[in-house]
Amino acid sequence: MTEMPHVVVVGAGFAGVAVTRELAKRGFRVTVVDRHPYNTFQPLLYQVATGGLNAGDVTYSLRFLSAKNKANFRRTKVVGIDHDHNEVICDDGVRIPYDYLVLGTGITTNHFGIPGAAEYTMSMYTRAEALKVRDTIFGGLENIAGTSHPGTGGFTVVVVGGGPTGVEMAGSLAELKDSAIPTTYPELDPKKVHVVLVEMANALLLPFDEKLQRYTLSELVKRGVDVRLRTALSEVHPDHVVFKDGNRLDVDLVIWAAGVSGSKELNDWGVPIGRGGRIEVGTDCRVKGFDNVFAIGDVALITENPLPQLAQPAIQEGKFVARQIGRLVNGEDTEEFHYFDKGTMATIGNRAAVLQLPNGFKMTGTFAWLGWIVLHIAYLLGGRNRVQTLVNLAARYATWPRRAGAIVGDVNETPQQAKVKASKKKEQLSQRS
Structure with missing residues (x-):
């Protein structure tokens, strides 16, 4: 028997997992490449960031997943692609040969060039980022509670972006403020914990119906979130932000959920990059200019019909590409991808969501x-x-709000606390000299 072609799948998110499973069913030799040893269920990372779930609840071993599907797994970082020799170049010098290549690397944060945004904000697109946000939030609360006059301190979190991630994060923080803080930090005044949601458009959840947008706004305001529409940032500093209208707001933490982009590393992979730093593909999900390279999920941009960067398009593209590789092996032409919209959802908080x-x-x-x-x-x-x-x-929710506890970890400093600490240290050194 002729050995089945070797398919290398770079990235193991929704799209990568879907294509791996489908290829395995069809008998292909598959190697999954990812810089992490686990798959992350990104839609629930905001629950990790606010202490509702453990990080292990939303991560899954890629070695186990690969073994179940009779695929190989290599934990490494891809630094380039040798298209002439059909090889994936890894940061440890190893080259992985392929007959077909599927790129499903996902996206990263887009700070839109706003000064200070990359340095002084936090995002939630990876397990590590969500844990850092969680530990910084609770670290900030611990710092206030540990002072000699805890009732005098305040804590302000700004969430930038009114899409599903921003809405879910702001809503969860509001729940934390109103229910968990009175139980866990009785010495703190919940009124001095402020959650601000900033959105530059005139509505939240823009892809949704206007009725659902109004409901979302109403629910967040009812939960105590300071929602600021038609508002954009011009600068981010460790202890404050500056809006485009010139106003300033003192902050302890800024969480960035305002935009995404393909990784800058893609520019070194020899593939066409389009809007939003995404890889340009045709209607069959093949990377433009290549016969044996596909891109799927959030990192892929079907130029003729751009799709939302959500889980469902990624899963459907993964299954579709596996079928197309099968067609190519059988000498058949590829088909055109058609997305089947199953609907959109977003949660706002306890017993509040939109569908x-x-x-x-x-x-x-x-x-x-x-x-x-x-x-x-x-x-x-x-x-x-x-x-x-x-x-x-x-x-978390069955006995809400009587026992609204939270999963916590280490204590991290907020950018504002780090700045104060550095200033004190500098002052002490100056006094000694």
Whole structure:
């Protein structure tokens, strides 16, 4: 028998996992390459960042996943592609040969060149970033609670971006402020903890129906979030932000959920880069200019029909590309990808969410929130992760708000605290000299 072609899949997010599973079913030799040893379920990272879930609840071993699908796994960072010799170049010098290459590397934060944004804000697109946000939030609260006059200190978190990630984060922080702080930090005044959501457009959740946008705004305001629409930042500093209208706001932490882009490293891979730093592909998801290289998920830009950077398009593209590689091996032409919209959801907080289906059906409130929970648990990888997530979310919400505890870790300094500490140290050194 002729040996099946070797497919290298770079990136193991929603798209990478989907294409790997489908290729394995078809008998291809598959090597999965990722710089992390685990897959991350990004839609629930905001729960990790606010102490609702453990990081292990939303991560899954790629070695186990690969073994289950009879694929190989290599944990390494890709630094280039040798298109002439069909090889993926890794940072350890190893070159991985391929017959077909699938790029599903996902996206990273886009700070739009705003001064100080990259240095003094935090994002939540990886497990490590979510944990850093969590430990910084609770570290800031611990710092205030540990002072001689805890009632006098304030804590302000600014969330930049009114899309699903920003809304979910702001809503979860508001819950933390109103329910967890009075229980866990009785010495702190919840009124001195401020959550500010900044969005440059005139509405939140722009892809959603106007009715759902108004509901989202109303729910966040009801939960105590200071929502500022038609507002943009011009500068970010360790202890304050400056808006484009010239106003200044003192802050302890800025969480960036305003935009995404493909990694700058893609520019060194010899593939065409389009809007948003994404790889340009045709309607069959093949990278333009290449016959055996595909790009899928958030990093791929179908120039004729750009799709939203969500889980469903990524999963569907992954399955589709596996079929197209099968067609190419059989000497058939590739097909055109058609996205099947299954609807969009976003959660705002306890018993508050929005659901929108392509047929016009809309839902808000408790049932939408329960549907959001069930759907996200169902899409987690691994039975243990599903059970652990269900248990942790149930523990958080079943007795709400009487026992709204939170999972915590180490204590990190906020940028504002780090600046104060550095100033004090500099002052002490000056006095000694």
